[in-house]
Amino acid sequence: MYRDFLPPPLVAALLDVAGPVPGIPGLLVTPSLMEAFPDVESPEILEAVVEVARSLRPELGRILAQRTADRAFVDAHMAGDGDTDVIGERDGAGRIVIGPAEIRTQMKPVDVPPFMAGAHAPPF
Numbered sequence: 001m002y003r004d005f006l007p008p009p010l011v012a013a014l015l016d017v018a019g020p021v022p023g024i025p026g027l028l029v030t031p032s033l034m035e036a037f038p039d040v041e042s043p044e045i046l047e048a049v050v051e052v053a054r055s056l057r058p059e060l061g062r063i064l065a066q067r068t069a070d071r072a073f074v075d076a077h078m079a080g081d082g083d084t085d086v087i088g089e090r091d092g093a094g095r096i097v098i099g100p101a102e103i104r105t106q107m108k109p110v111d112v113p114p115f116m117a118g119a120h121a122p123p124f
Helices: 008-017 031-036 043-080
Strands: 019-021 024-029
Touching: 024 031, 024 043
Parallel strands: none
Antiparallel strands: 019 024
């Protein structure tokens, strides 16, 4: 799924040093990360992250597939007409690829537990 976005040499280098995490089938982690950050790279925490990632896999796959299509649209636009801004341009389905949506979605506030407050990076 991520191979479209990560350079093959980087993937190969990471696989050379990564090792399995006990109790989490299919997960490979660089052992030095688990050693350097035992509070956040523990098997228990990694198991929770894997559970969330696996539950989101179908939606994440859809998002990454759309990102691939959007990247191809932008690349084709720039190759064909590099002097025209791509912002606001529509794809074959009539969707604005880069720029604000015509109809804004109303966001619902969410209560976040105190331990999760603050800025975070997404787990994908």
